[in-house]
Amino acid sequence: MTSLGRKTMSLLRQLSIIFFCFEVTVYCQYEMHRMDEDYDEDGDDDYSPPFYFHPSRDGGIPSHPGPLSCAWECFCPLTFPSAMYCDNRKLKAIPKIPAHVQQLYLQYNDIEAVTAHSFANASNLKEINLGHNKIKSQQIEHGVFARLPNLLQLHLDHNDLEDFPLPLPNSLERLLLGNNAISRVEAYAMEGLINLTMLDLCHNQLHDSLLKEKLFQTRNLMQLSLCSNRLESMPPDLPSSLMHLSLENNSISLIPDNYFKKFPKLLALRLSYNNLQEIPYDTFNISSLVELNVGHNRLKQAFYVPRNLEHLYMEDNEFEYINVTLMCPSIDPIHYRHLTYIRLDQNRLKEPISSYICFCFPYIHSVYYGEQRKPDGQTVQLKTQVFRRFQADDEEEEEEEGDGQGHEPEGQEQGRTEENFDPYFY
Template sequence: MKAGVGFFSALTLFLLMGAVFTQRDRPKKPTRRPGTTKRPFFPRPSGPAQPEPKEPTDFPPVILGPPSMFPDCPKECLCSPSYPNSLNCENRNIRTIPVIPLRTHYLYLQNNYISEVTAEPFLNATEVRWVNLANNRIHRIDKQVFEKVPALLYLYAQRNQLKEVPAGLPTSLEQLRLGKNRISKIPSGAFSKMGNLTLLDLYHNQLSDNDLGQNTFKDLKSLMQLNLAHNALKKMPAGVPHGLIQLFLDKNNIDDVPKDYFKAFTHLAFVRLNRNQLSDKGLPKNVFNVTTLLDLQLSHNQLASVPHFSSHLEHLHLDHNSIESINGTQICPYSIDAVMSDHNLVPSLRYLRLDGNHLSPPIPLDVIMCFRHLHSIVI
């Protein structure tokens, strides 16, 4: 009987040892589920499809468009049946503009290596309304181009190599974007009879005071936005249309604003003069006391005090100046007592930025008592 018990005990021990060795030899289960193989995602580039060539002759190959149902579709472009009036030739590494079909209203040529714009491709493109030439290498646009597209409304030619504003612009034009070029000249009459233009963007060029005459903007009766930021201006531009709504003059060398500069403006709502050379000496007391003004930006200047402004102003940027104190009684458009007794007199200021000055919290009580609509104060 004892022998039988010993036999079964030995058998049990043998089976347990076999199970242990079997566990050791068995491959371990992965602790994580292996990822499935996915097709890599390549975001559509915002610039050229391939790296910018280092040399003028080092161009990447032209990228051909897909087959098209339109027989007049250039081989380098995309002609979508869903948008028969659009010709999409952006990001194709093309050097010259292909022949534009008659049916084209919207022409996209941005992000290529085009060096000049001639009239030949536009011979039949008389219906074009929108041309985007941004981010090329354009140094010349022939005057005759605009004779072929007399009803052009939008011309975008920013980020190129133009040295002057193109001549012969059509009178139909509503928006003209020429930012980030090398423009240092505006030919006389460049904006002649352009009464439909609402937006003129000359940001980041090389314009000086001598390039902006009294009559440069004379004919721009419908102009609403003028962007002359990041140029070499030392004075406020002359002859700016008085119907303007937005005036951007950031990053120039302006140190003075004439006393009555804004007096005749009827709709001016946004003024940006950040990063100039403005000091208290260059700002007459009430120069910004304009009833239509809603947003005033004077950041990164040399101001030592808060300028006077209208009770209608809603946003005031004064950060990174040399302001050492702020007095609510002095800058309040009305007396504190009047504001406290009549809710209709409470100024509209909602946002005030004062960081980067020589100020320390707390905000003076008279500032809070006057500007009771303030939602945010940065100090």
Template sequence: MELLVVCVALLFSGSGGAQETPYEDYMAQLKACPKECRCPPSFPNAVYCDNKGLKRIPVIPPYTWYLYLQNNLIDALSADALRNATQLKWLNLNRNKISNEGLEEGAFRALPNLVHLYMEDNQLTSVPSPLPSTLEQLRLSRNRISKIPVKVFAGLGRLNLLDLQGNKLQDDAVTEVSLKGLNGLVQINLAKNQLSSMPPGLPPTTAQLFLDGNNIEKIPAGYFKGLPKVSFLRLNHNKLANGGLPRNVFNLSNILDLQLSHNKLTEVPFIPPGLEHLHLDHNKIKTVNGTEICPVSASSLAHYFEENGPRLRYLRLDGNEVKPPIPWDLMLCFRHLRAVVI
């Protein structure tokens, strides 16, 4: 046994220089691990403090890149709580009891490398501020947020994902002013809030817009002119009727997936040529006229199919008043259809 220990020590000691060896470095990290947490050797920059019933954040070692604090009882985050964790890239505080009152100003100031911040299922009533300029993902779903402070996103040009699903946001909270600064945004999730109109001022980089479960009744004509990159649009569980959809409102060159389930539509809206997935289930649609909804005229179909034609592949119509069989003119126009659910 003594011989084995000597061999291991020699293996890590190398040529015997004064610099700290990998073995010594590992042992130092092991000692620095908070007693309430786990620091697995296989993931040396991660500290797991989840599901421990913690009421406060323990002293986090400076080597930490990934910190997991979800499923605890933490109700406050002081400015000093993470002062040692200057290398932190990923912070998970989901399912705690943190409120804005318990969030001390400057609590995230000591985190100049933070990329992912998760604070879902807490008790926030406002988007926290200030936030690190390095953030790329901010997840705040299922809080009580009703306010987005002015300039809260100023300087967050790297943020590409903003999740505010399941809060209490109304139209006066989601404005061009409150969203200013999100110059690199790709996905925004505003589902399950209290919006009655389409949010203004979204950055032109937006590609994925999720608005399910609101009270939206109409989409203004030309709404998407400033959003040329939208490819995934979800408006399920709203109050959209035919009168609230201008004919060409979805005529977007990049749109691939459009979801309008559980609304009040009685007709199939215009289908842009590039659309691949269309969800219209659980509306009030009675008939489907393939000729009327075809994005190209019958005389142009032959030419278009030389260029692959309309790309619709999946169409969902169940929960309406449409009865089989599938109309022949529908199949004639959308020859790439692989599934039609009626």
């Protein structure tokens, strides 16, 4: 290398060192400048970090302080800031509820007690779900729910309650107490619950003696569920506002005459799994009734079917013959009856219902027979009736389910008709 080349290389090295030092100096100054801008010794009192949430311990999501608090055991979603989710977290106690919470979900835990301390600031609560816990009646602090003036819905189902929880706020609209061990209800339990529309007491230990008083006299009660208790008779003095009544899986053997005439709004009635052997002929003459279930009893004779009834369930009874004239004593060509479906499997029928049923119930679509019991204990299969006016629709559906070329699915029987009203079997 020549002397000139060596001098050039030396000069380039020196220039590189100078530029490097200059870069470091500028960078350090820039960083110091940013640090001076970001650091505020006095702080900003007006600054508020965004809303935060606390997931469960195992969630692995970090929490950040914020203006709306959330119990650390729970989850408060940004998209639903009025709710606090504490469900399925193996909690043994209810955490302190922040004042802004309106929906509180505590189901599927190991909670045994309800104390006023947890709800001291929770006056805005509208819904509490404490279902599927281990709460006993004596472990609910007296008046803890009554102090919540905005409460609309309370879930205490699937617990260990022995008594009806008292007192409750007048604002309450829906109360779920199913799957407990409630065997005691005070006569004044419903007093003041003027807004209650739905009450579930299924799967408890209620006896007839508990329902003799005017227990359910709440003028707005629309849905009452008393299924799977120990009732032997129809509960008296139910409110006339009822629209849905569930009494299935009890031991009721008798329906008093004119019992349902005081329920002008009743839409659905469920009396399955009882001990009914006979029903007074016009018991269900309720103009509003749409669904009736008397399956799994010991009935032998048909009864009057109201004009607006659409779904009738009579499976697993002792019917040997269905007298259509009893179900429909007269035909009104102007005011048709609306029955569309009857279920009759697990009875003792030897043949399908008379085709006269089409005159009485022009909207009837099908009658399901399924298996019928024979005197020797064997069963016989009766084919479901689908009536001819619906045959075209059914065949279109069958074609769609077939091979795509208009052929019926394999094993499907061709419809047959007799006269104008005979049913189509499949």
